[in-house]
């Protein structure tokens with residue numbers, strides 16, 4: 001790697017050994033890294049580098065982040081090999097996130113962004129979204145009353161069922177959903193242990209034999225469940241109302257490799273990514289929003305006033321609910337689920353900012369120099385005339401917040417994610433009043449990094465049916 005640098009200076013930072021010792025001695029896990037990086041920025045400035053096996057460059061300044069991710073988008077659109085969860089287990093079957101910047105990435109990303117998530121295709125799933133919303137409200141109504149409920153499992157399950165339906169075009173039974181959800185959770189949580197196996201596979205696979213065996217077993221089981229679901233789509237009735245993600249993948253051809261179709265392994269990897277990416281961030285933002293609305297009853301009342309003015313509360317109504325949309329944006333600014341952002345990399349020499357990986361700080365959204373009272377939940381800032389009213393969530397013009405990343409690797413599912421969040425919050429507030437577990441109690445808004453940033457204490461709330 002060093003040879004690829006051709007003598008270029010790296011940005012300032014601590015010596016490698018000092019960093020490693022500090023990290024190992026003071027911190028308990030990789031999830032404490034952001035705090036350490038914050039301290040290093042305070043000492044060395046907005047662009048720092050650390051060396052852990054390879055040079056890592058961290059950027060905390062939003063103008064620089066814009067220059068790197070948007071203006072020099074192509075240079076930094078690569079993903080470093082070390083962050084390729086799944087690749088080791090799948091004979092190289094990459095998902096979009098793990099694919100290097102190149103023709104395969106372009107093919108599968110374009111398929112998701114412009115075929116599966118084309119507004120016309122997304123609208124075909126409106127009945128499924130309505131079913132999800134009504135089912136979730138029904139589940140909460142069944143337990144509504146004076147006792148608090150832990151809502152996280154209900155939110156995650158409802159979202160997961162919807163995304164699984166969009167993925168396979170079939171409504172799966174509760175046992176199989178339980179199992180897939182568990183496998184997917186296991187994969188996401190173990191992402192940070194993959195580098196162990198990547199670094200020196202022949203040794204580490206032997207050293208951590210048991211852990212390696214579990215990885216393989218999880219992947220094998222995922223294939224056992226997914227492959228029949230995918231093959232069933234080949235034999236489907238062409239009249240099926242909403243073509244699912246698996247259908248779009250089966251229709252793909254890799255032009256650079258003799259027009260071959262995707263392998264089963266590739267389709268499994270891509271569906272698995274769709275399930276995690278489509279579910280985790282959305283369910284997490286949903287939980288943060290409901291927690292904020294419990295802590296701010298006046299804001300909840302304002303959302304309620306808006307949503308009750310729409311008797312049908314269809315998806316088409318959402319655009320006309322400015323306060324609800326402001327609540328969603330404010331939650332994405334203050335509680336972006338992806339803090340420990342997925343690293344970007346450069347493939348060749350000559351990058352303007354001399355590093356190979358650029359994990360960007362989602363702290364941008366909480367920057368006091370950009371936002372007034374940046375650590376407070378204030379949806380009003382996104383209403384007309386507010387400081388955030390003209391914010392560009394894609395960061396194309398400038399970066400003030402980037403819950404979905406920015407540049408070529410920006411989340412391709414951001415409009416779907418925002419639709420799901422807004423639609424479900426609207427339904428949950430219209431049918432139920434959300435109260436703290438006990439009168440006068442505040443919901444604890446502490447966060448914890450579990451690959452994505454979730455509420456440290458899962459939200460518990462009393463839900464009372466609206467009359």
Ligand code: HEM
Pocket residue numbers: 096097098109112273274277278279281282285336337338341342343402403404405406407408409410411412413414416417418421
């Ligand atoms: C509120 C919900 C969501 C949030 C907060 C979120 C956030 C993100 C972020 C921060 C990234 C990294 C971008 C980068 O590296 O620059 C990302 C990537 C990605 N997201 Fe999302 N996402 C959400 C929903 C979705 C949905 C609904 C889907 C698909 C159905 C999706 C699919 C993906 C994929 C495939 C990538 C990898 C893109 C690439 O490497 O080219 N996400 N997301």
